[in-house]
Amino acid sequence: xxxxQKIFRxxxxxxxxxxxxxxxxxxxxxxxxxxxxxENGSLQQEISILxxxxxxxxxxxxxxxxxxxFYCEQYAREKLHMARKDEVIYYNS
Numbered sequence: 001x002x003x004x005q006k007i008f009r010x011x012x013x014x015x016x017x018x019x020x021x022x023x024x025x026x027x028x029x030x031x032x033x034x035x036x037x038x039e040n041g042s043l044q045q046e047i048s049i050l051x052x053x054x055x056x057x058x059x060x061x062x063x064x065x066x067x068x069x070f071y072c073e074q075y076a077r078e079k080l081h082m083a084r085k086d087e088v089i090y091y092n093s
Contacts, residue, residue, distance in 0.1 A: 076082040
Protein backbone atom coordinates (compact mmCIF):
# COMPACT_ATOMS: atom_id res chain seq x y z
CA UNK A 1 0.00 0.00 0.00
CA UNK A 2 2.80 2.40 0.82
CA UNK A 3 4.48 1.74 -2.51
CA UNK A 4 1.29 2.55 -4.42
CA GLN A 5 0.91 5.84 -2.52
CA LYS A 6 4.52 6.79 -3.23
CA ILE A 7 4.08 6.01 -6.91
CA PHE A 8 0.81 7.98 -7.01
CA ARG A 9 2.42 10.97 -5.23
CA UNK A 10 5.44 10.86 -7.54
CA UNK A 11 3.16 10.71 -10.60
CA UNK A 12 1.01 13.55 -9.25
CA UNK A 13 4.02 15.77 -8.47
CA UNK A 14 5.52 15.15 -11.91
CA UNK A 15 2.17 16.03 -13.47
CA UNK A 16 2.04 19.28 -11.48
CA UNK A 17 5.57 20.17 -12.62
CA UNK A 18 4.76 19.45 -16.29
CA UNK A 19 1.51 21.45 -16.21
CA UNK A 20 3.26 24.36 -14.45
CA UNK A 21 6.03 24.38 -17.05
CA UNK A 22 3.50 24.34 -19.87
CA UNK A 23 1.54 27.16 -18.20
CA UNK A 24 4.64 29.32 -17.92
CA UNK A 25 6.73 28.41 -20.96
CA UNK A 26 4.36 26.76 -23.43
CA UNK A 27 3.39 28.20 -26.80
CA UNK A 28 0.29 29.74 -25.21
CA UNK A 29 1.88 30.24 -21.80
CA UNK A 30 2.47 33.23 -19.61
CA UNK A 31 5.83 34.16 -21.16
CA UNK A 32 4.31 34.10 -24.63
CA UNK A 33 1.41 36.24 -23.41
CA UNK A 34 3.76 38.85 -21.93
CA UNK A 35 5.83 38.97 -25.12
CA UNK A 36 2.70 39.44 -27.25
CA UNK A 37 1.43 42.09 -24.87
CA UNK A 38 4.65 44.13 -25.25
CA GLU A 39 4.52 43.70 -29.03
CA ASN A 40 0.89 44.84 -29.04
CA GLY A 41 1.84 47.99 -27.11
CA SER A 42 4.58 48.90 -29.56
CA LEU A 43 2.29 48.25 -32.53
CA GLN A 44 -0.40 50.47 -30.98
CA GLN A 45 2.17 53.28 -30.69
CA GLU A 46 3.18 52.79 -34.31
CA ILE A 47 -0.49 52.88 -35.36
CA SER A 48 -1.06 56.17 -33.54
CA ILE A 49 2.04 57.68 -35.18
CA LEU A 50 0.88 56.55 -38.62
CA UNK A 51 -2.65 57.87 -38.00
CA UNK A 52 -1.19 61.27 -37.10
CA UNK A 53 0.92 61.17 -40.26
CA UNK A 54 -2.18 60.37 -42.33
CA UNK A 55 -4.02 63.34 -40.82
CA UNK A 56 -1.05 65.62 -41.58
CA UNK A 57 -0.92 64.41 -45.18
CA UNK A 58 -4.66 64.91 -45.60
CA UNK A 59 -4.32 68.47 -44.27
CA UNK A 60 -1.49 69.12 -46.69
CA UNK A 61 -3.58 67.71 -49.53
CA UNK A 62 -6.44 70.08 -48.64
CA UNK A 63 -4.01 73.00 -48.61
CA UNK A 64 -2.72 72.02 -52.07
CA UNK A 65 -6.29 72.01 -53.39
CA UNK A 66 -7.31 75.32 -51.82
CA UNK A 67 -4.07 77.30 -52.43
CA UNK A 68 -2.80 75.52 -55.52
CA UNK A 69 -0.76 78.30 -57.13
CA PHE A 70 1.03 79.25 -53.91
CA TYR A 71 2.03 75.67 -53.09
CA CYS A 72 3.06 74.89 -56.67
CA GLU A 73 5.35 77.91 -56.69
CA GLN A 74 6.72 77.12 -53.23
CA TYR A 75 7.41 73.52 -54.25
CA ALA A 76 9.13 74.60 -57.46
CA ARG A 77 11.33 77.07 -55.59
CA GLU A 78 12.30 74.89 -52.63
CA LYS A 79 12.43 71.37 -54.02
CA LEU A 80 13.23 71.90 -57.68
CA HIS A 81 15.39 75.06 -57.20
CA MET A 82 13.49 76.93 -59.90
CA ALA A 83 12.99 80.67 -60.26
CA ARG A 84 11.09 83.05 -62.46
CA LYS A 85 12.72 84.52 -65.58
CA ASP A 86 13.64 87.85 -64.04
CA GLU A 87 14.85 86.50 -60.66
CA VAL A 88 18.41 85.76 -59.56
CA ILE A 89 19.11 82.90 -57.16
CA TYR A 90 21.76 83.20 -54.48
CA TYR A 91 23.12 80.14 -52.71
CA ASN A 92 24.64 80.11 -49.25
CA SER A 93 27.53 77.71 -49.03
